[in-house]
Amino acid sequence: MNQKLNYSLRELAELAGVSKSTASRVISGNGYASPDVRERVLQAVDQLRYKPSAVARAMVSKRTYNIGVIVFRDRLPIVSHTLYGRIIDEILMAAEALGYSIFLKTDREMSLRSTDYMLEQRVDGLILVSRLQKNVIDYVKKFNIPYLMVNGSTEDPEVVHLVSNDEAGGERAAEHLVACGHRRFFIIAGPGEHRSHSLRLKGFCQRLQRFGLSVSEGQVRILQSSESSFESGHQLMEEYYQTFREGQYSALFSTNDMLALGAMKAMLDRGMRIPGDVAIMGYDNTDLSIMVHPSLTTVSVDATGIGRDAVSLLDRLIRGEENVPRLTEYESHVLIRQSTKRKEE
Amino acid sequence: MNQKLNYSLRELAELAGVSKSTASRVISGNGYASPDVRERVLQAVDQLRYKPSAVARAMVSKRTYNIGVIVFRDRLPIVSHTLYGRIIDEILMAAEALGYSIFLKTDREMSLRSTDYMLEQRVDGLILVSRLQKNVIDYVKKFNIPYLMVNGSTEDPEVVHLVSNDEAGGERAAEHLVACGHRRFFIIAGPGEHRSHSLRLKGFCQRLQRFGLSVSEGQVRILQSSESSFESGHQLMEEYYQTFREGQYSALFSTNDMLALGAMKAMLDRGMRIPGDVAIMGYDNTDLSIMVHPSLTTVSVDATGIGRDAVSLLDRLIRGEENVPRLTEYESHVLIRQSTKRKEE
DNA sequence: CTGAAAGCGCTTACAG
DNA sequence: CTGAAAGCGCTTACAG
Numbered sequence: 001m002n003q004k005l006n007y008s009l010r011e012l013a014e015l016a017g018v019s020k021s022t023a024s025r026v027i028s029g030n031g032y033a034s035p036d037v038r039e040r041v042l043q044a045v046d047q048l049r050y051k052p053s054a055v056a057r058a059m060v061s062k063r064t065y066n067i068g069v070i071v072f073r074d075r076l077p078i079v080s081h082t083l084y085g086r087i088i089d090e091i092l093m094a095a096e097a098l099g100y101s102i103f104l105k106t107d108r109e110m111s112l113r114s115t116d117y118m119l120e121q122r123v124d125g126l127i128l129v130s131r132l133q134k135n136v137i138d139y140v141k142k143f144n145i146p147y148l149m150v151n152g153s154t155e156d157p158e159v160v161h162l163v164s165n166d167e168a169g170g171e172r173a174a175e176h177l178v179a180c181g182h183r184r185f186f187i188i189a190g191p192g193e194h195r196s197h198s199l200r201l202k203g204f205c206q207r208l209q210r211f212g213l214s215v216s217e218g219q220v221r222i223l224q225s226s227e228s229s230f231e232s233g234h235q236l237m238e239e240y241y242q243t244f245r246e247g248q249y250s251a252l253f254s255t256n257d258m259l260a261l262g263a264m265k266a267m268l269d270r271g272m273r274i275p276g277d278v279a280i281m282g283y284d285n286t287d288l289s290i291m292v293h294p295s296l297t298t299v300s301v302d303a304t305g306i307g308r309d310a311v312s313l314l315d316r317l318i319r320g321e322e323n324v325p326r327l328t329e330y331e332s333h334v335l336i337r338q339s340t341k342r343k344e345e
Numbered sequence: 346m347n348q349k350l351n352y353s354l355r356e357l358a359e360l361a362g363v364s365k366s367t368a369s370r371v372i373s374g375n376g377y378a379s380p381d382v383r384e385r386v387l388q389a390v391d392q393l394r395y396k397p398s399a400v401a402r403a404m405v406s407k408r409t410y411n412i413g414v415i416v417f418r419d420r421l422p423i424v425s426h427t428l429y430g431r432i433i434d435e436i437l438m439a440a441e442a443l444g445y446s447i448f449l450k451t452d453r454e455m456s457l458r459s460t461d462y463m464l465e466q467r468v469d470g471l472i473l474v475s476r477l478q479k480n481v482i483d484y485v486k487k488f489n490i491p492y493l494m495v496n497g498s499t500e501d502p503e504v505v506h507l508v509s510n511d512e513a514g515g516e517r518a519a520e521h522l523v524a525c526g527h528r529r530f531f532i533i534a535g536p537g538e539h540r541s542h543s544l545r546l547k548g549f550c551q552r553l554q555r556f557g558l559s560v561s562e563g564q565v566r567i568l569q570s571s572e573s574s575f576e577s578g579h580q581l582m583e584e585y586y587q588t589f590r591e592g593q594y595s596a597l598f599s600t601n602d603m604l605a606l607g608a609m610k611a612m613l614d615r616g617m618r619i620p621g622d623v624a625i626m627g628y629d630n631t632d633l634s635i636m637v638h639p640s641l642t643t644v645s646v647d648a649t650g651i652g653r654d655a656v657s658l659l660d661r662l663i664r665g666e667e668n669v670p671r672l673t674e675y676e677s678h679v680l681i682r683q684s685t686k687r688k689e690e
Numbered sequence: 691c692t693g694a695a696a697g698c699g700c701t702t703a704c705a706g
Numbered sequence: 707c708t709g710a711a712a713g714c715g716c717t718t719a720c721a722g
Binding site: 287288 | 351394396397401421424425430433465490575632633
Binding site for chain 1: 698699700701702
């Protein structure tokens with residue numbers, strides 16, 4: 001770094017032959033400047049390739065126009081997660097549109113470190129993505145910094161959070177499968193600690209119950225998975241393949257696409273026909289669901305809406321607005337694909 | 346924001362009953378402080394939940410320990426892109442380990458805006474991901490800021506860039522398919538402007554040529570796709586299905602997994618058997634390639650290595666190291682999956 | 691070991 | 707319309 005990297009306002013002003021104050025005014029656009037002066041300053045800006053320091057500006061304005069996004073997740077994929085990736089894409093675009101930029105951190109152990117980091121960076125606000133422990137929320141609350149949660153669970157009614165209406169989605173999934181004529185269900189459910197997995201399962205079972213179908217009556221079999229990955233779905237299905245066949249379940253529901261796809265792959269490898277032998281349904285409408293064969297019937301999640309609104313709601317919090325809704329729910333819809341198509345007859 | 350958000354060093358020092366200098370020393374760990382004083386300061390830190398302002402610190406130290414990552418891409422998915430997402434995950438982790446944080450921007454029109462933004466933020470360095478136009482590179486160069494390119498193309502030998510050895514990968518793909526006994530090839534090639542697509546195609550064709558197989562001899566048919574998405578692969582295969590069947594091609598190679606998967610889906614929907622009727626091979630080793638049925642034979646890309654090294658090489662540039670390699674290439678390997686398995690006999 | 695002072699690069703009243 | 711001055715919250719020589 002032997003060469004000059006950045007010029008300061010002082011140097012800029014000197015070159016233009018004006019005071020720092022004046023230079024500052026024409027650059028920021030706040031305040032008056034005669035056409036002549038403005039012209040000279042602008043020329044100097046060009047000549048020096050002057051870039052005003054956002055750092056210095058933040059220092060005095062007490063605003064950084066940066067938003068911290070922390071994704072809490074045990075393991076990879078984080079950004080490349082099929083759902084979170086989409087949400088982050090939307091957050092990036094929405095932030096851009098509103099004049100914010102994004103500091104992105106991933107945090108695997110739900111530590112307070114990443115939060116501290118964001119605090120030190122003096123971000124204007126915080127978007128917390130995914131499940132996070134109560135102590136993290138409690139910690140953030142103490143700092144009086146605008147923040148909100150995306151796709152996380154909390155009993156705390158004060159916390160602004162955006163979630164899918166997973167329970168209703170689960171119900172709709174059940175309705176669809178029942179409408180297709182299924183009466184015996186095999187379920188692979190993701191980690192119960194995750195709000196979305198547990199609610200989807202709850203909604204699904206609830207709806208079945210109203211059709212007179214339940215675990216206790218023997219028409220429904222639930223398998224709990226400690227993970228929500230393709231691999232675990234695959235492995236569970238391998239493990240329980242016999243059970244599955246013997247139980248004569250005609251439909252498989254998983255609380256997310258990954259688990260469903262893993263199970264489906266295991267079944268296809270064993271020569272089962274889908275949807276001929278068994279109908280399969282996932283949840284999330286990940287891009288993959290449309291790429292596989294047969295394509296996967298699933299329930300949509302409004303990643304676009306969630307990402308967009310996360311930024312705009314946070315912006316409202318940052319601007320000190322009072323009546324920001326604490327809970328925003330997004331409706332989910334069944335997307336019927338090949339994996340649950342009835343056989344033609 | 347009616348409540349106190351952040352305390353300053355001055356307030357901290359007052360509470361501890363020391364000078365700002367002293368407080369600063371115990372917090373930063375640079376310089377001496379008696380146990381007694383240190384104790385008092387630390388207690389004050391706890392009491393106030395004092396978070397030193399990274400903004401003020403950056404102001405004086407002229408270092409932000411922030412790295413700007415700009416992903417240049419026309420359209421979504423950007424972060425959720427199957428390959429870039431993985432690279433970004435690795436960049437995030439590697440940055441964390443080296444004490445850097447990430448400013449993430451996506452730029453759809455390859456404008457200079459996002460670069461200007463990063464410059465104003467005074468990031469320590471820049472990671473430019475994906476194809477970008479020459480004018481962007483030329484612009485960045487003027488600012489004497491450490492930067493490097495990931496997965497982009499450039500004729501400029503000065504530019505530090507990290508790429509896959511796509512040509513060798515293409516050759517290996519050809520070898521594998523020939524070894525499987527194929528002699529008539531159908532190729533779906535992604536956008537020629539992209540370095541990786543064009544090199545993969547080049548390597549593939551080159552290798553075939555040495556086997557005496559070529560476009561001019563009629564054993565190879567190349568389809569150019571203007572996009573690199575699943576949708577375009579799917580659509581092209583629908584469109585050229587007749588051509589494909591009539592040409593009796595026994596193998597399909599695509600310059601990335603997405604195109605391959607799109608084409609495969611179209612074929613499966615038409616009832617073709619894979620690999621029975623046709624073998625299919627992609628490139629990138631996206632997560633999807635293992636999830637589909639049949640699983641897709643592909644060529645690996647070392648996303649982990651690229652992401653990790655991008656950060657460490659940039660760190661070396663930031664620290665003023667001279668002999669940073671301009672070009673780092675990553676080897677790719679064929680991953681044999683079901684889609685090219687020979688029939689048992 | 692500790693403190694007063696200068697300075698990083700801006701913005702913002704306040705005079706003129 | 708323009709400039710001098712103070713100040714944002716730190717760090718870093720420099721005295722003591």
